[in-house]
Each structure stands twice: as structure tokens, then as C-alpha cells.
Amino acid sequence: MEYITNKAYRNEDVYFDGSHYIGCSFTNCTIHIQSLRFNYDRCTFPGSSFKLSPNLSMLQNVYSLLPSALTSQTA
Template sequence: MDYVLNQHFENTTVDFDGKHYIGCSFLNCTIIISSLNFNYDRCTFTDSQFKISPKISWLQNVYSLLPSAKRGNTILHA
């Protein structure tokens, strides 16, 4: 995975796949996500939108954002 450090993105389209963004800022950007192979830490998003590929199931997106996913906890389904 490529690291992108302390970059400022403005009025552009950014492909998140295969990258780990650290300390970056995104102003009025379109963030493209077509896989779950990305990460970000300490980034800010202002007036930006996320476009997520329909290939990724909705449940995977939600689960990957939950704090329990990072601890390896199991989510029980009703």
C-alpha cells in the first residue's frame, strides 16, 4: 500500500484504492472507492463526496467502519 502524507487536495477526484492517506485534507473533492484496500488517519474532508463502487456490498462498507471491526469482534445478525 502506498502512503500519502500531509497532502492537500482541492477540487479534484482522488482514487483511494491501494493508498493510506495520513494527515491529508480534502476540500471539494470526489473520493473514489472501488475496493476496501485503502486506509486513512487524521484526514479532514470538507465539502467532499464519496463515490463507492456498487461492486462492494453495502454491508462490507458499514462493517469496515465500525470500531468492533478493528478489534476483531463478531457482529451477530438477527
């Protein structure tokens, strides 16, 4: 798994799969999740949303744990 530390993303599409983000900021980004092969720690997500792959029905059960779960839509 690739470790990405202290990187600032702004207005980007970011694909989380295969990476571990530490101390990153995601401002007005769309976070795409297609598998459970990702992790994040001490990251911020102001104005960002998460898009989940429709093939991940099991991920729907943990969707409420994501920071923007109340305001975003599934893909």
C-alpha cells in the same frame, strides 16, 4: 500500500484504493472507493463526497462510517 502524508487535495477526483492517507485534506473532492484496500488517518474532508463502486455491496454496510455519509450518494 502507498503512504501519502500531509497532502492537500482541492476540487479533485481521488481514488483511495491502494493508498494510506495520513494528515491529508480533501476539500471539495470526490473520493472514489472501489475496494477495501485503503486507509486514512487524521484526514479532513470539507465539502467532499464519497462514491462507492456498485460492485461493493459489502461496503454498503460500513458506508455510514465515512465522514460524508449523510450528504453523499453512492456511485
